[in-house]
Amino acid sequence: MKELSLKVAVIGAGVSGLHTARELKTQGHAVTIFEKTNRLGGTWAYDPRVEPDPLGLDPGREIVHSSLYQSLRVNLPRRLMGFLDYPFTERKDPREFPGHEEMLLYLEDFAKDFGLVELVRFEHEVVRVERVDEASHEWVVESRTRRSESEEEEVFEAVVVCNGHHTEPRIAHFPGMDSWPGVQIHSHNYRTPEPFQNLIVVVIGNGSSAVDILTEISSVAKEVHQALRASDIHFKKLESHDNIWQHSMIECTKEDGKVVFQDGSFVYADVIMHCTGYKYHFPFLRTNGIVSVDDNRVGPLYKHVFPPQLAPWLSFVGLPYRGVTTLIIELQSRWVARVLSGKVALPSEEEMASSVEELYQHMEESGWPKQHTHQLQNKFDYENWLVTQILDLPPLEKWREEMYFSALKKIISIDDDEFRDAWDINKWMQEIA
Numbered sequence: 001m002k003e004l005s006l007k008v009a010v011i012g013a014g015v016s017g018l019h020t021a022r023e024l025k026t027q028g029h030a031v032t033i034f035e036k037t038n039r040l041g042g043t044w045a046y047d048p049r050v051e052p053d054p055l056g057l058d059p060g061r062e063i064v065h066s067s068l069y070q071s072l073r074v075n076l077p078r079r080l081m082g083f084l085d086y087p088f089t090e091r092k093d094p095r096e097f098p099g100h101e102e103m104l105l106y107l108e109d110f111a112k113d114f115g116l117v118e119l120v121r122f123e124h125e126v127v128r129v130e131r132v133d134e135a136s137h138e139w140v141v142e143s144r145t146r147r148s149e150s151e152e153e154e155v156f157e158a159v160v161v162c163n164g165h166h167t168e169p170r171i172a173h174f175p176g177m178d179s180w181p182g183v184q185i186h187s188h189n190y191r192t193p194e195p196f197q198n199l200i201v202v203v204i205g206n207g208s209s210a211v212d213i214l215t216e217i218s219s220v221a222k223e224v225h226q227a228l229r230a231s232d233i234h235f236k237k238l239e240s241h242d243n244i245w246q247h248s249m250i251e252c253t254k255e256d257g258k259v260v261f262q263d264g265s266f267v268y269a270d271v272i273m274h275c276t277g278y279k280y281h282f283p284f285l286r287t288n289g290i291v292s293v294d295d296n297r298v299g300p301l302y303k304h305v306f307p308p309q310l311a312p313w314l315s316f317v318g319l320p321y322r323g324v325t326t327l328i329i330e331l332q333s334r335w336v337a338r339v340l341s342g343k344v345a346l347p348s349e350e351e352m353a354s355s356v357e358e359l360y361q362h363m364e365e366s367g368w369p370k371q372h373t374h375q376l377q378n379k380f381d382y383e384n385w386l387v388t389q390i391l392d393l394p395p396l397e398k399w400r401e402e403m404y405f406s407a408l409k410k411i412i413s414i415d416d417d418e419f420r421d422a423w424d425i426n427k428w429m430q431e432i433a
Contacts, residue, residue: 014042016162016318023337036125056169097420168281180253205275308352331386
């Protein structure tokens with residue numbers, strides 16, 4: 001198979017963009033990274049600013065890319081978060097679960113060590129990605145510079161979309177929310193707990209950010225009430241915290257400030273915090289409907305990466321969640337780079353489309369909601385499959401899977417909110433050896 005060297009555009013200089021650029025460069029491709037901000041790191045570049053619209057509903061708002069809160073620490077042990085060939089060793093923060101600043105230093109070192117910084121066009125916001133014509137595999141990338149507001153066009157042979165998916169908020173919806181008099185905010189715009197001093201706060205959600213935020217807010221708030229979608233949740237006070245209660249999901253809100261839960265309990269609250277996730281958002285992408293986002297399903301995509309009709313010239317890296325994100329990104333980017341080089345062949349367009357349809361049909365038959373298309377199931381099947389496509393990687397060590405699922409149980413437990421400091425990883429590694 002003839003090896004190719006292509007001119008490739010990478011959209012975004014976060015984890016996905018940087019690792020994809022490294023792999024493309026290693027495979028001999030000419031790479032340009034477009035980054036709309038003035039620094040690399042993507043969501044790991046902490047920004048103390050928040051958006052003027054706390055729920056993030058106004059399409060004309062000034063968008064702040066990062067969703068990090070000031071105290072955020074990684075959810076997974078650093079030895080699991082590092083790339084396979086570039087360990088996440090200590091920079092300034094020696095903890096096994098370091099703060100976000102340490103992750104940014106790691107990414108900055110990665111970019112410097114592999115000569116990626118010079119590939120980045122900072123403050124270049126991509127406003128259009130479109131095929132030159134239907135018969136061509138070439139793509140026009142139009143970008144706008146912040147300082148001059150001028151727009152530039154350049155043609156590439158392939159485009160890899162790596163713009164992240166923690167910027168465009170998804171919010172909960174319930175009767176009465178528009179007339180409820182309190183403050184509603186999405187966790188995207190949470191930075192520190194001080195604004196919630198002596199307030200009664202309702203937090204919607206049970207993900208890692210929800211657990212982190214409600215625990216942190218409880219240190220200053222009068223009361224914190226967690227609203228959960230799980231059907232087996234009923235009103236209760238947590239034994240491990242003096243001022244945290246759990247409820248079922250919000251039934252409705254009233255104009256007098258009352259928040260009514262589906263289990264019949266209620267509270268008069270000051271704030272409702274939506275820790276309800278994010279939307280996939282590609283406002284720059286124009287494919288004449290070939291690729292679309294429908295109820296947070298980006299598709300059709302073969303194995304969450306390649307649109308069958310446009311493969312391999314358009315691809316996405318970093319869409320799946322509920323897994324070791326850095327590992328998934330690393331494996332996807334290696335796969336994409338080798339496919340574009342001609343070292344690895346994709347199935348036919350028809351075979352890829354059939355695989356996507358099989359996934360959709362399986363989801364429908366099992367009652368799995370469309371919005372969770374890119375949520376990986378509780379196995380490492382996807383990661384292990386990617387390894388088989390890359391050809392020159394050994395199988396993943398079993399401890400990675402076991403460590404991830406051990407961490408996952410701890411992440412979503414409010415009763416174990418000190419797990420990052422209490423978990424002896426070295427002892428755990430010895431016990432499973």
